[in-house]
Amino acid sequence: MRNMWTIAAREFRHYFVSPIAYAVAAAIFLILGLLFYANLGSSLLNQTPPDPNSSLSPLATLLLFGMPAITMRLISDEQRSGTIELLLTAPVRDWEMVVGKWLGAMGFGVIILAVTWFYPILLNMITSPGIDQGPLVSAYLGMLLMLSAMVAIGVMASALFANAIAAYFTSLGILLVLWIMGLAAQVSSGGLTTLFNYLDFSAHFFNTGYAGVIDTRDLAYYLSLTALALFLGTRFVEARRWK
Amino acid sequence: MIQAENLGKWYGPRKAIDGLTFSAAKGEIVGFLGPNGAGKTTTMRILTGYMPPNEGSARVAGFDVVDQSLEVRKRVGYLPETVPLYPEMSVQEYLDFMASLRHVPDADAHVDEAIERMHLEDRADSFIGNLSKGLRQRVGLAQALLHQPEVLILDEPTLGLDPAQVVEVREMIREIGHDHTVMLSTHILSEAQQVCNRVLIINKGKIVAEDTPEHLQARLAGAERLTVRVAGQPEGVENLLKKIRGVNLVSPRGKGEFEVETAPGVEARPEIARALVDDGQDLLEMHVQGMSLEAIFLELTHSDVASKAKPA
Numbered sequence: 001m002r003n004m005w006t007i008a009a010r011e012f013r014h015y016f017v018s019p020i021a022y023a024v025a026a027a028i029f030l031i032l033g034l035l036f037y038a039n040l041g042s043s044l045l046n047q048t049p050p051d052p053n054s055s056l057s058p059l060a061t062l063l064l065f066g067m068p069a070i071t072m073r074l075i076s077d078e079q080r081s082g083t084i085e086l087l088l089t090a091p092v093r094d095w096e097m098v099v100g101k102w103l104g105a106m107g108f109g110v111i112i113l114a115v116t117w118f119y120p121i122l123l124n125m126i127t128s129p130g131i132d133q134g135p136l137v138s139a140y141l142g143m144l145l146m147l148s149a150m151v152a153i154g155v156m157a158s159a160l161f162a163n164a165i166a167a168y169f170t171s172l173g174i175l176l177v178l179w180i181m182g183l184a185a186q187v188s189s190g191g192l193t194t195l196f197n198y199l200d201f202s203a204h205f206f207n208t209g210y211a212g213v214i215d216t217r218d219l220a221y222y223l224s225l226t227a228l229a230l231f232l233g234t235r236f237v238e239a240r241r242w243k
Numbered sequence: 244m245i246q247a248e249n250l251g252k253w254y255g256p257r258k259a260i261d262g263l264t265f266s267a268a269k270g271e272i273v274g275f276l277g278p279n280g281a282g283k284t285t286t287m288r289i290l291t292g293y294m295p296p297n298e299g300s301a302r303v304a305g306f307d308v309v310d311q312s313l314e315v316r317k318r319v320g321y322l323p324e325t326v327p328l329y330p331e332m333s334v335q336e337y338l339d340f341m342a343s344l345r346h347v348p349d350a351d352a353h354v355d356e357a358i359e360r361m362h363l364e365d366r367a368d369s370f371i372g373n374l375s376k377g378l379r380q381r382v383g384l385a386q387a388l389l390h391q392p393e394v395l396i397l398d399e400p401t402l403g404l405d406p407a408q409v410v411e412v413r414e415m416i417r418e419i420g421h422d423h424t425v426m427l428s429t430h431i432l433s434e435a436q437q438v439c440n441r442v443l444i445i446n447k448g449k450i451v452a453e454d455t456p457e458h459l460q461a462r463l464a465g466a467e468r469l470t471v472r473v474a475g476q477p478e479g480v481e482n483l484l485k486k487i488r489g490v491n492l493v494s495p496r497g498k499g500e501f502e503v504e505t506a507p508g509v510e511a512r513p514e515i516a517r518a519l520v521d522d523g524q525d526l527l528e529m530h531v532q533g534m535s536l537e538a539i540f541l542e543l544t545h546s547d548v549a550s551k552a553k554p555a
Contacts, residue, residue: 006343017331086327086386089291090344091316241294243254 003092004100011074011104020073024066025112031062036119052131053210055119056139060205063109063143063150064179068171070108071154072164074101075237079162088241095234102155102230109147113140135212142209145222149201150175152229159236175201244269244304244394244424245290251298252285259285260448262299267441269393272420274439275428278544282448283428284324287396290426291321304393317345320387320423324398326379330372334363334382337371338389345390357385360415377408384412388419395419397427401434413438432540446544468532469503470496471515474525483522487514499527 015021032055039054075098078084087097117140124130150171157171158164178201185196197203204218245267252259260282267273275283289296290303292312301308304318329337338357342350358367361381366374371382380403387395400416401409416438419425429435435442436456444452444459452459473480477499484493484501489509494502505511512529519526 002346003344006340010340014331081327082323082325083327083329085288085293085321085323085325086341087344089293089316089319089321089323090341091313091346092344093313243294 001096003090003096004103007087007092007097007100008103008107011101012107014104015070015108020069021108024069025115028059028062028066028112029115032059032116032119036122040123050123050127052120052123052136053139055116056143056210057206059113059116060143060146060202060210063112063147064175065172066112067105067109067147067150068154068157068168068175071105071151071171072158072168074105074155075158075233076161076164076167079240080164084240088237094237095230098155098159098230098233098237101158102152102226102233105151105154106148109151110144113143113147138208138212138214139210141214142205142218145209145219146201146205149222149225149229152226152233156229156233156236159233159240244271245273245301245426246303247286247290247299247301249299250286250289250296250301252282252289252294253297258448260289260296260445263445263448263450264299265443265450265453267394267424267426269424270421271441272416272425272427272439274435274442275426275445276430276432276435276442276540277428277445278430281445281544283445284398285448286445287321287323287398287426287428290394291319291396292316293321317390318393320390320392320395322383322387322395322397322400324402326383328371328379328382331370333368333370334358334374334385335367337382338385341386342389347390353389353391357389360388361385376403377405380404380408380412384415391423393424395423395425397425399429400427401429401431409434444540444543451543467505469505469512469515470500470528470530470532471503471519471526472498472500472528473519474499474527477524480519480522480524483518484515487511487518489514502532 035058036055039050042048043050075084078087088094120131120136124133153174154167154171157174158167160170161167178199181196181200182203185193185200188196198221204221207213208215208218245265247263247265250263251261263282263286265273275286277283285294288294290301290308292308292315295309303315306314306318308315329340332340335354335358338354339350342354347353358364361384363378363381363385366378371379374382380400384397384400387397397416401412404412413434416425416427420438420440427438440455442452442454442456442459443450471484481493481495481501484490484503489505489511490503491506492504496502503511503515516526516529
């Protein structure tokens with residue numbers, strides 16, 4: 001357990017000297033800022049109340065493309081530079097390494113989420129009587145769960161390759177396929193519809209947390225996806241030893 | 244401290260190491276000598292718990308490298324061939340990180356000690372990415388020594404260092420060897436000769452010879468070579484030497500120096516001395532040239548006949 005935190009702390013600190021992390025965070029904040037401005041402007045023009053969820057829906061999409069970049073080098077860089085040999089010959093269990101990496105990236109993801117909370121707070125201050133905080137909390141909770149699964153899939157992909165770009169597109173690919181499962185559900189029938197709907201990555205967020213509902217099925221979906229990805233990531237690291 | 248029993252490892256269809264059996268006792272510095280691709284790194288990776296062997300077993304510090312990998316890893320310090328460093332960390336941060344991963348008690352004191360031992364005091368706050376190759380190697384060694392491991396495994400520890408640093412690192416290894424078991428790989432023969440108590444020569448995944456550097460020389464020196472030097476510009480000495488029983492070959496080296504090759508097992512030196520003095524020559528010098536480890540190495544790794552000359 002202690003090793004896990006040691007590795008998590010190193011990864012977390014690494015993000016603050018990592019150009020990729022800054023680029024991703026800056027892009028997310030800039031795009032959200034612009035959308036926030038547009039949302040305020042249009043509500044002034046049309047004399048309608050501003051939409052409190054206006055920054056949340058794009059944030060989910062931005063995380064979809066951004067988090068794979070945050071996670072892509074976690075293990076692949078260790079393989080490329082040979083430092084994996086250091087970790088795999090230190091008294092650290094493979095799962096401690098993998099979960100530590102996941103925790104470190106989660107730490108950075110949570111910071112991104114925390115900063116984006118600025119927009120709803122601002123909206124609350126400039127509108128009267130303010131916005132409903134309940135749905136916001138549930139949306140952020142859903143976002144956190146989604147983030148957890150995204151990061152875990154990123155860690156798993158990173159364990160597969162020594163090349164960070166390959167890891168990026170693999171985790172983005174997996175996430176996108178899960179993201180559009182709903183499309184397949186629309187044209188299927190019976191059990192297949194249920195299956196596709198269950199696998200739909202975005203629906204578990206947009207239909208519940210985003211809509212102000214907290215559902216244990218979504219919790220189970222994201223947490224089991226996280227656990228599965230971290231388990232597979234650990235197996236990929238183990239498999240490296242036999243190569 | 245290290246016991247390897249019949250180790251074998253396949254990379255796809257290629258057998259990287261084949262039936263390696265060897266051991267190293269406490270306080271011993273064992274050199275692993277062989278050409279590139281002989282299986283040195285593979286063997287070291289097995290001993291450090293990085294990868295399991297396909298065949299055989301190994302125990303390090305009393306624990307099995309496969310079944311008790313974590314226990315082995317706690318007790319081993321390892322410097323891989325490509326020194327594993329994080330360029331964006333400072334030397335201090337890196338060693339603190341490693342001390343934490345290795346659960347070193349009283350970590351600060353041990354990190355300071357490792358920094359001091361490797362003479363890195365004035366570089367402790369430098370980013371590793373900005374260090375020279377030699378300094379990085381020292382940081383790697385500091386990392387391997389940090390937890391005062393019982394067994395130290397060093398893969399080509401002097402690779403890429405300048406001559407002054409090579410001397411320094413060898414000195415350090417000898418010093419470390421007093422209270423640790425050290426296994427190091429090298430393809431520099433003089434290094435093995437200078438640093439190691441015992442040398443394992445490995446070729447194509449098999450041990451072809453194992454002994455102290457001195458014994459290896461003695462055992463494999465078939466023909467003996469002598470250097471003979473006389474004063475002045477002697478004439479006829481070559482012919483004189485050639486007539487002596489047991490002398491096979493005489494080659495003049497100029498300035499009164501001759502290289503004399505004698506038949507194995509024949510002591511020709513008294514006869515040579517007598518003959519030269521009787522001839523009125525001033526004998527200045529005569530000594531036996533041991534067969535260099537270089538020559539032994541080439542012989543063992545290049546001829547199939549020699550590979551059968553396995554130690555008893």
